[in-house]
Amino acid sequence: MTEKVRSIIDIHLPERATGGDVWAQFRGVERIALELTQSYKYSLGKVSRFFMELENGRFLATRCAGCGKVYAPPRPLCPNCLAVADWVELSGQGVVKTYSVLHFSPGSNDDVEALETPYVLAYVLLDGADTLFPHLLKANPEQVRSGLRVRVAYSDEPVHHPIHLMHFLPVVERQRP
Amino acid sequence: MSVAPVVAAVGATPVASEHRGSNLRDLMTEAVLDCLADAGMDDLSAVEHGLTSYESDHFNLQMTLGAILHDTIGMIPKPNVRIEGGGATGALALRTAWAHIQSGLCDSILVYGCEKNGRGVSSQTANQLFALSADVDWEMMVGGSYTGFYAAMIRAHMEAFGTREEQFAHVAVRNRRNAAFNPIAQKPMDLSINDVMNSRPVADPYKLFDCSLLSDGAACLLLSTEAWAREHCPAFDRRAPVYFTATGCGSDTMRLGDRYPELTNFRAKRSAAAQAYAMANISDPMREIDVAELYDSYSGVEIQAVEDLGFVQRGQGGPSVADGIFDLDGELPVNTSGGLLGRGAPVGATGVLQAIEVVQQLWATADPRRQVAKARRALTDTHAGIASISVVNIFERRD
Ligand SMILES: [Zn+2]
Numbered sequence: 001m002t003e004k005v006r007s008i009i010d011i012h013l014p015e016r017a018t019g020g021d022v023w024a025q026f027r028g029v030e031r032i033a034l035e036l037t038q039s040y041k042y043s044l045g046k047v048s049r050f051f052m053e054l055e056n057g058r059f060l061a062t063r064c065a066g067c068g069k070v071y072a073p074p075r076p077l078c079p080n081c082l083a084v085a086d087w088v089e090l091s092g093q094g095v096v097k098t099y100s101v102l103h104f105s106p107g108s109n110d111d112v113e114a115l116e117t118p119y120v121l122a123y124v125l126l127d128g129a130d131t132l133f134p135h136l137l138k139a140n141p142e143q144v145r146s147g148l149r150v151r152v153a154y155s156d157e158p159v160h161h162p163i164h165l166m167h168f169l170p171v172v173e174r175q176r177p
Numbered sequence: 178m179s180v181a182p183v184v185a186a187v188g189a190t191p192v193a194s195e196h197r198g199s200n201l202r203d204l205m206t207e208a209v210l211d212c213l214a215d216a217g218m219d220d221l222s223a224v225e226h227g228l229t230s231y232e233s234d235h236f237n238l239q240m241t242l243g244a245i246l247h248d249t250i251g252m253i254p255k256p257n258v259r260i261e262g263g264g265a266t267g268a269l270a271l272r273t274a275w276a277h278i279q280s281g282l283c284d285s286i287l288v289y290g291c292e293k294n295g296r297g298v299s300s301q302t303a304n305q306l307f308a309l310s311a312d313v314d315w316e317m318m319v320g321g322s323y324t325g326f327y328a329a330m331i332r333a334h335m336e337a338f339g340t341r342e343e344q345f346a347h348v349a350v351r352n353r354r355n356a357a358f359n360p361i362a363q364k365p366m367d368l369s370i371n372d373v374m375n376s377r378p379v380a381d382p383y384k385l386f387d388c389s390l391l392s393d394g395a396a397c398l399l400l401s402t403e404a405w406a407r408e409h410c411p412a413f414d415r416r417a418p419v420y421f422t423a424t425g426c427g428s429d430t431m432r433l434g435d436r437y438p439e440l441t442n443f444r445a446k447r448s449a450a451a452q453a454y455a456m457a458n459i460s461d462p463m464r465e466i467d468v469a470e471l472y473d474s475y476s477g478v479e480i481q482a483v484e485d486l487g488f489v490q491r492g493q494g495g496p497s498v499a500d501g502i503f504d505l506d507g508e509l510p511v512n513t514s515g516g517l518l519g520r521g522a523p524v525g526a527t528g529v530l531q532a533i534e535v536v537q538q539l540w541a542t543a544d545p546r547r548q549v550a551k552a553r554r555a556l557t558d559t560h561a562g563i564a565s566i567s568v569v570n571i572f573e574r575r576d
Contacts, residue, residue, distance in 0.1 A: 100328035132434030
């Protein structure tokens with residue numbers, strides 16, 4: 001009987017109804033595998049320019065003309081003033097404020113699927129910004145600490161999601177002769 | 178303000194890593210029948226309103242569960258509302274039900290919540306689905322996950338206040354131990370601090386035993402005016418009345434980075450607590466609250482919560498937890514149910530289960546091994562994400 005259903009995982013039939021079980025007639029259970037995959041035409045909307053400029057090796061943020069707050073990641077609308085913001089370019093240098101070393105990847109997209117674990121998720125205060133930007137810090141986890149100077153590195157490799165056109169790298173301090 | 182609503186009756190299924198023999202309709206049915214028995218009622222014909230509490234269409238592979246469950250439990254054609262607020266869903270549902278009664282829209286409302294977050298999907302899929310409740314554009318796509326966001330927060334807390342891993346390991350040990358006295362708990366364990374410290378790293382500084390459970394389960398709570406309960410619930414009189422006296426709700430930015438410079442604590446929780454305390458006339462929560470269920474999605478989160486709820490000063494969460502003041506025999510026992518770490522967390526049911534635990538504490542009907550003596554006032558703390566939504570509800574026994 002079960003051979004007719006290709007998706008069967010298992011069937012459990014109780015041997016005998018126990019006394020007083022009001023659900024006695026309903027204890028047989030069949031489990032099947034269901035699969036659902038979707039793909040989306042996903043608009044990056046008003047922050048698209050941020051991603052387009054990453055291809056040119058430029059790191060953009062937005063600045064509110066009202067309160068002057070600089071948002072990285074960018075916000076088209078300042079939530080404090082409800083004023084439309086302006087694009088500004090940042091140097092791409094900054095400092096780690098906090099971080100985590102992840103020993104598993106949620107595999108959110110193919111770029112993340114390919115990550116070797118452990119990897120570092122860093123919250124970076126970019127010079128000139130007022131918010132922290134979360135991204136991968138490609139560095140030995142042992143050497144990461146809060147206060148570490150980092151910079152945006154741009155990728156030449158093809159990526160699936162344009163956020164992976166960038167990541168952070170530690171700033172290597174040059175030794176003065 | 179009018180007199181607060183009472184908890185007329187409660188019901189729940191056991192919380193499990195997988196209820197293999199039950200789909201969501203089955204689980205919800207069992208919890209509702211359990212609630213009916215608790216109320217001493219034969220059916221739901223007198224109940225005026227339904228309120229469905231569930232988070233995820235993805236986990237459950239079903240949209241419009243509100244309509245389906247409302248139909249399943251025989252509430253057609255009465256009004257129904259579905260509430261969703263991430264991890265805070267169940268507490269937000271109760272808060273919404275509170276407003277329904279207080280506004281006079283109805284005198285009775287059945288809040289029923291459920292979720293199958295357990296082994297119905299792989300842990301990889303579960304991580305992805307939960308990551309969808311982060312900011313997909315900026316956090317999820319860079320490999321972020323809630324474990325990672327919470328880990329970054331507790332790291333900041335450690336750096337700012339000297340909080341130590343052994344201190345939050347204490348929470349992981351205590352809550353799983355409390356779960357041993359809760360018959361519906363998913364995973365009671367007798368662990369040592371070392372067991373937690375030596376468990377495998379997940380997102381530094383969090384390790385396996387610092388992380389809460391993925392669960393299947395259902396719970397419901399019948400909220401009504403006192404007069405309605407006395408008229409319609411034959412079993413109501415056998416216990417001292419417990420009133421749902423106050424509720425607060427706060428919010429915060431979705432992304433942790435947008436909260437800079439505050440990275441260590443939960444602003445939304447402070448805001449929710451302030452509202453609830455004002456409503457309940459509480460000025461010294463540590464002394465005026467007798468028992469509490471806190472949202473221990475990760476062990477360190479409880480340390481942050483006792484600070485933001487005003488139980489202890491900011492930065493004192495670690496030492497106070499390790500001193501045992503929140504243990505079963507401590508000054509203010511928390512997570513007597515086992516919490517999300519030991520009892521489990523079927524999301525849409527979680528906030529309802531927290532309320533059920535504190536209500537049973539106030540009724541003095543909990544297992545004697547976890548019963549807090551003479552508890553009169555209780556708090557539940559529930560949040561979504563990293564407290565992008567936070568709800569604090571207060572329950573009081575008056576007899
Ligand atoms: Zn502004």
